[in-house]
Amino acid sequence: MRDSPKSWMSQIVLIGLIGLPVAVALLGNFRVLGGDPPICEEAHQRPCEDLLQADIRVVVHEELSTLRAVCPHPESDACALRSASWGEAHCVIHQWAAVAEAIYEHEMNHCRGWDHDDDTAESYHRPWHVNRGLWLARGAGLYRAQK
Ligand SMILES: [Zn+2]
Numbered sequence: 001m002r003d004s005p006k007s008w009m010s011q012i013v014l015i016g017l018i019g020l021p022v023a024v025a026l027l028g029n030f031r032v033l034g035g036d037p038p039i040c041e042e043a044h045q046r047p048c049e050d051l052l053q054a055d056i057r058v059v060v061h062e063e064l065s066t067l068r069a070v071c072p073h074p075e076s077d078a079c080a081l082r083s084a085s086w087g088e089a090h091c092v093i094h095q096w097a098a099v100a101e102a103i104y105e106h107e108m109n110h111c112r113g114w115d116h117d118d119d120t121a122e123s124y125h126r127p128w129h130v131n132r133g134l135w136l137a138r139g140a141g142l143y144r145a146q147k
Helices: 005-030 064-070 101-111 121-125 132-138 142-146
Strands: 055-061 078-085 088-096 128-130
Touching: 055 064, 055 101, 064 078, 064 088, 078 101, 078 132, 088 101, 088 132
Parallel strands: 055 088
Antiparallel strands: 078 088
């Protein structure tokens, strides 16, 4: 017996039901590679999504001189030094003993894989973007696949 129009319809609906979650999963996995790059809004006052799942270490410096010897930016009171490769990411936060807690959260968001546009206070308040190089070196979708 030939397929009736009704059974064709149900096949299309079935493909739609299976295909839609697969497409959503793929888009979710690759949204950093294609389309609009993700942003983290209000990164200056809340944690961003942890894209790196880095192994994080904090080094507190009593003296500004030892801090500034390790941080690349000459005037910073804290910095996050990150590295990533083959499914691993590491982040070392160096901070001056006297810095405010908000600065620690700022550095934590760097450890989570995010960056601000430049080193001005205004850019800290604008949406942050993913550090794509680190994220790819970390193994891109790896984090999401394990989630
Ligand atoms: Zn920063």
